[in-house]
Amino acid sequence: MAFTRATGKHRRPSRTQRGTARAAGVAALATTGAVGSLTAPALAAEPAAARTGLTPVVTLGDAVAERIDAQAAAQHEAAREAAEAAARKAAEQAAREKAAEAAETARAEKERAAREAERERLDTFVSPIPGSYVSTSYRSGGAVWSSGSHTGVDFHAASGATVRSVGTGTVVEAGWGGAYGNQVVIRMNDGTYTQYGHLSSIGVSVGQQVAAGQPIGLSGATGNVTGAHLHFEARMTAEYGSDIDPVAYLRAHGVNL
Secondary structure: OOOOOOOOOOOOOOHHHHHHHHHHHHHHHHHHOHHHHHHHHHHHHOOHHHHHOHHHHHHHHHHHHHHHHHHHHHHHHHHHHHHHHHHHHHHHHHHHHHHHHHHHHHHHHHHHHHHHHHHHHHHOOOOOOOOOOEEEOOOOEOOOOOOOEOOOEEEEOOOOOEEEOOOOEEEEEEEEOHHHOEEEEEEEOOOOEEEEEEEEEEOOOOOOEEOOOOEEEEEEOOOOOOOOEEEEEEEOOOOOOOEEOHHHHHHHOOOOO
C-alpha cells in the first residue's frame, strides 16, 4: 500500500523549520524582556562569589598569608629567645670558669705562700742568746777542757738569761750531760745537731718540736764551769766529737755574730 506525503495547512513542519521557529521565539522573548524577567531573579539570587570564584580565592590567600606571617614571627621570636638563652648560658659558663680559675689561682697562690713561709721558717736561724757575744772561741786550748780544746763556743750570759733554739728541729736530749751540766741537744731540720750546755733550767722535753727563737731553757753554771755562760756547739751527729765551727755554722745560716 502506498503512502502519500501530506500537503496543505495541516502538514507538520520540517526539522529545519522547527529550529528556525524556536530561535525566532527566543529572540522575540529577549526583545520583549521576557527572558530577562524570567532569568534575572535566578541570576541575582546567586552570590557574586559563586558566579566568579574570585573572592574566596583572595580571602583564602589573605588568611594563609596571615598564618604564614604569624608562624614566621613566632619562629623568629623563638629563635631570638633561644639565641638569648644560649648567650646567657655561655656567659654563665664563662663566669663559672673564670671564677673557678680565679679560685684555683688563689688556692695555688695560698699554697705557694704557705710553702714559702714554711721554707723561711725552716731556714731561719737566730743567735741562741740574742744581743750576746762569743766570750770564748771555738778550738781554744787549755787544761779546762778534757779534749784539750774547746769543742764549741761560749756566749756571755748571766745566770737566768733566756736560751733559744737557733733553728727548727726536734729535741733529742734534755737533761744532765756530765761536764756540760744541764743540757739540751736538738736535731735540726737540715740534719745537723746543736747543743746548749750549763743551763740552770730546762724548758723542753725529748721529742718536742721547736722553732727558731723558741725558748728552751735558762743559762747557768751547771757542770764543769768557772762561771755562768752558755756553751753552744754545732755537730754533725748527736755524739761528742762530731763538732764543727759553731760561728761559721750560724753565719752560714744567716746569723750575724
